[in-house]
Amino acid sequence: MAGEFENRVIVLTGAAGGIGQVTARQFAAAGAKLVLTDREENVVGLAAELVAAGGEAVAVIADVTHADQVARIAAAADEAFGGVDVLVNNHGMILGRPFLETTEAEWDQLQNGVLKSVFLVSQAVLPLMLGRAGANVVNISSVSGLVALKYMSIYGTAKAAVIHLSKGMAIDLAEHGIRVNAICPGVIDTPQPRQFVSTLEDPAAAFEAFSPMHPIGRIGEASEVADAILYLASDRASFVTGSALVVDGGMTAV
Numbered sequence: 001m002a003g004e005f006e007n008r009v010i011v012l013t014g015a016a017g018g019i020g021q022v023t024a025r026q027f028a029a030a031g032a033k034l035v036l037t038d039r040e041e042n043v044v045g046l047a048a049e050l051v052a053a054g055g056e057a058v059a060v061i062a063d064v065t066h067a068d069q070v071a072r073i074a075a076a077a078d079e080a081f082g083g084v085d086v087l088v089n090n091h092g093m094i095l096g097r098p099f100l101e102t103t104e105a106e107w108d109q110l111q112n113g114v115l116k117s118v119f120l121v122s123q124a125v126l127p128l129m130l131g132r133a134g135a136n137v138v139n140i141s142s143v144s145g146l147v148a149l150k151y152m153s154i155y156g157t158a159k160a161a162v163i164h165l166s167k168g169m170a171i172d173l174a175e176h177g178i179r180v181n182a183i184c185p186g187v188i189d190t191p192q193p194r195q196f197v198s199t200l201e202d203p204a205a206a207f208e209a210f211s212p213m214h215p216i217g218r219i220g221e222a223s224e225v226a227d228a229i230l231y232l233a234s235d236r237a238s239f240v241t242g243s244a245l246v247v248d249g250g251m252t253a254v
């Protein structure tokens, strides 16, 4: 829907990643003003590309596990656009590790990178969203937050908490007119699942095994998650809050 996000300001984390880049382009095509943030420098090139195409976008290189860097994201949004309508917490990291081999440091890394970072970004950006009609937050969780998957106990625990946090935020923020939803993707063709299998014995075979896990018979495309993000972020989802939208080719229906 061209123009659906005209004059809406979107803060998108993990914007340099597979789902992030596609989502940024879809928002830009719908007229949004974008604050694109990632710890990877190519987020700067993405913002420049969208501006060159006639859009409005700024880039912020920041690590969302550090409150002082997260504060720079909110400051940049305020300075560039004077407020925020939609926050998409899309950043994420993964660890594939048998439970008994997982270290305390890895536990801390996952809880910070997947869960605490959503808390930090939301706390920093939400004050800029108060009083703006249609304001909402979309947190990207995972099917791993709904069902337990092999070697994903630590990642899945953090993603399950992201769903719960989203529901709690939805209840608390309803009085401010702010909706909060989560999305639970199945395996999506981005660098993340390739990183996951890279630590396993036979990465190619492990990647091949992903498709049959989805009744639809294939893994998903980043655009299929972006479509869900834009739906939840739009006024078309005006009665949707506290939900965890599954986008998984039927994986968790079996």
Ligand SMILES: NC(=O)c1ccc[n+]([C@@H]2O[C@H](COP(=O)([O-])OP(=O)(O)OC[C@H]3O[C@@H](n4cnc5c(N)ncnc54)[C@H](O)[C@@H]3O)[C@@H](O)[C@H]2O)c1
Pocket (backbone or CB within 6 Å): 013, 014, 015, 016, 017, 018, 019, 020, 037, 038, 039, 040, 062, 063, 064, 065, 089, 090, 091, 092, 093, 113, 117, 140, 141, 142, 143, 184, 185, 186, 187, 188, 189, 190, 191, 192, 193
């Ligand atoms: N690809 C999948 O199969 C899949 C499945 C379920 C859920 N997800 C979730 O979707 C979201 C997007 O993942 P993706 O598939 O695009 O992966 P991706 O690895 O391509 O992108 C993730 C992005 O997040 C950024 N990032 C990670 N930690 C960061 C930090 N501390 N500070 C700043 N930036 C940080 C990375 O630099 C990267 O650009 C993630 O939350 C992921 O967990 C992905």
